[in-house]
Amino acid sequence: WKLDGAMTSRLRTLVGLRDREVLGKAVRKAQRPKKRQRISKRKAPQKVTLPRFVRPSTLARSLNTKMSDLVKSCAATFSWWPNIPFKTLRKNGYQDVKTVVLSYEEACEICQLYECEPEQFEIDLRTGDGHQPLLNKRPCVVSILGHVDHGKTTLMDSLRGGRIAPFEAGGITQDTYCFTINLNDLRITFLDTPGHRVFARMRDNAAFLSDLVLLVVDVHEGIKPQTSESIEFATEHGIPILPLITKVDDGCTDDVVMQEAIQRLDKALRDDVKHMTNKFPRYPDTYLTNMNSIPISAKSGFNMDELRAALVQTLDGLNPIADENARPYGGVIEAMREDGGRGEVITVVLLKGTLKIGDYFACGTCHGRVKHMQTSDRTQVSLVTPGIPVQIMGARGLPEPGDDFMVFDETITKLIAEERQAEQAYPLQERFVADEPERYDDVVFGALQSEAQQFGPYNEDAAEKNQDETVNEDNFFEEEWDDTAELGSRENPHLVIIKADKQGTLQPLVDVCTEPFVDEETGKSVHVRVLDHSLGAVTKRDVMLADASGASIQCFRIKAPSKQIKALLKQLKVKTNFFDVYYDFLHGIVKIK
Structure with missing residues (x-):
């Protein structure tokens, strides 16, 4: 078919309109202002x-x-x-x-x-130029140190008028008790410490925070290992020592034999302190008080009045002064995780400054904000002055007993906690060496590289992060575990998961498991390996880890698990032992089947 003249002109018009439309879009696009390229406004500070x-x-x-x-x-x-x-x-x-x-x-x-x-960055505890010091006499901090079962808690009960020793599990102290009393208008804070060898950190921490150490020695047993260890802690920190010879019954001082025993023990204590003076010569004149050992009987009350008079006389001479307007600084006595909404609770005693509700603090590798405070007698307070032990809630994490406690603003407290966490992680990281593949043959390295491209890079840092912190990386691969060997031997140790109520008792239990136990019945050495350790009640994670590894869960002074956890323990047949006394804890580990 043919196009006439009218149709041809019409088509030309339509084509022209289309071209003009396309040309117009191009022109408008060209005339449109170009978008500015995004330039990063971030600039590093000077x-x-x-x-x-x-x-x-x-x-x-x-x-x-x-x-x-x-x-x-x-x-x-x-x-x-x-x-x-x-x-x-x-x-x-x-x-x-x-x-x-x-x-x-x-x-x-x-x-x-x-x-x-x-x-x-450096931690600066100094205050500003406009600081006006408020110097006041603070309560003296006195720690009670000595060997196990030498009468420390009985002495504390006699001083405060309470009854704690008869109700202690196993008849031994396993915590650091804090209490405050008044003697002749003199306020004194006492720290009663456990005497067992595994709780050495508690004794060292208490001696560091103290102004005076009451060294308790049984007149019948004399100087024991923990007695010498307590003397070492006191002399290392330059703390004066007031020796007390306990379990001296009323009227026994008239006995010539008893008098000679007391004199010999007093001389032995002074010789031991002088020996430590040569080891720590920094404070040569502060180790021993100027008075002789005081023979007492806390149970019958014999010579307790003389002890109180000696305490007042000695502490008046020390006369500790604290600046209540300074930046708050102190030490951590204990840390624990409580259920029922309280969360992380730390016990602190200040050496200077005033702590208030809402203050940001850093202690150890954790930080937080003070949300609630209460004293040892469960009295809620809004501010705390130096020398008074107080429980604080609001920490993000749990510090170790003995860590320092400092108050700054929120930014600095986070920086201090992050720095200390990074300091602990720095020696544990695996640094990659760029020329390490040169040790392999080119063909082998090419195969490894192609395999890595197929499955993705191997993240060694993440793999190490998933490993348990209690595993010793230095000898983990050197120790060969033989499942066919006798259970409890070095080749096939018992695997345990430890749960405890407080930070001060958890770490000693972990440390004591690094050495083999001796079974009293068979006389054989029993080796134990700790897979995991934490605070609080048994969780589902603990049960699943125990089931996967064949480990048992050893619980020290924690509450019973919930119904769901009990059902899971029964279903998976995971062995769980609950103990309230340290000795039973050790015997339970030895007798794991």
């Missing part, structure tokens, strides 16, 4: 304060840069940096490199790339 050990995420925030840029800078600077593809890092949210810890010197190298001048 100066930055860095801790001694820092993680990459903290360093990125300090330098005001992205985590991706910091990772690229670290990968180009350090040969040991994990060789992980950048896409994998972004997909995992940089979790593979967040476990890396940089030292201050390594962080300074990164700061030079950002033209930033680093400055090392």
Whole structure:
């Protein structure tokens, strides 16, 4: 068919309209203002304060840069940096490199790339220029140290007028008790410590926080290992010692034999202290008080009035003064996790400053904010002055007994906690060496590289993170476990999971399991390996770990598990032992079947 003239002109018009429309869109697009390219407004500060050990995420925030840029800078600077593809890092949210810890010197190298001048962070407990000191006499802190079953808790009951010793499980002390009394208008805080050898950390911590040490010695048993150890703790920290010879019955001082025994024991104590003076010569004149040993009987009350008079005389001479307007500083006595809504609870005694509700604090590797405080007699308080032990709620984590307690603002407390956590993790990380593949043959390395591309990179840091913290990495692979060997031998040790009520009792139980026990019935050595340890009641995670590894759960002074956990324990047939006395705990581990 043919097109006439009218149809041809019509088609030309339509084509022209289409061309003009397309041309108009092009013109309008060309005339449209171009979008500005996004330029990063982030600029590193001229100066930055860095801790001694820092993680990459903290360093990125300090330098005001992205985590991706910091990772690229670290990968180009350090040969040991994990060789992980950048896409994998972004997909995992940089979790593979967040476990890396940089030292201050390594962080300074990164700061030079950002033209930033680093400055090392130091904890400064000093107050500002406008500080007005408020010096007041604080309560003296007196610790009661000595060997096990020498009468320390009975002495405490006699001083405070209470009855704790008759109701203690097993008749021994397993905690650090804190209480405050008044003697002749003199307020004194006492710390009663356990005497067993495994609780040496509690005695050392109490001696460090004390102004005076009451050294308790049984007149019939004399100087024992923990007696000498207590003398060593006191002399190491430069704390005066007031020796007490206990279990001297009323009227026995008239006996010539008893008088000679007391004199011999007093001379032996002084010789032991002088021997320690040569070991710690920093405080040569502060080890012993100027008075002789005081023979007492806390049970019958013999010579207790003389002891109170000697305490008042000695503490008046010490006259401890504290600045209540200074920055609060003290030490941690105990830490535990309580159920029922209280959470983490730490017991603290201040050496200076005033602690208030709402203050931010750092202690050990944790930090927090004071939400609630109560004294040893369960009295709620809103502020605490030095020398008074107090329980604090609001900590994020649990410190170790003996850690220092400091109050700063929220930013500094977090920085202190992160620095100490990074310091503990720094020696445990595995640094990758860039030239390590050269040890392999090229063919073998090529096969390994192709396998890595197929299955993804191996994250060694994450694998080590999943390992239990109690495993000793140095000799873990050297020890060969033989399932066919006798259970409890070195080749096939008992596997246990330890649960405890307080931080002060948990770590000693873990430490004592590193040495083999001796079964009293057979005389054989029983080896035990701790898979995991934590505070609080038995959880589902503990049960599943015990079932998978064949371990038993050893519970020290914790409450019974819930109904669901009991049913799970019965279903999986996981052995769980509950103990309230340290001796029973050891016997239970030895007799694991």
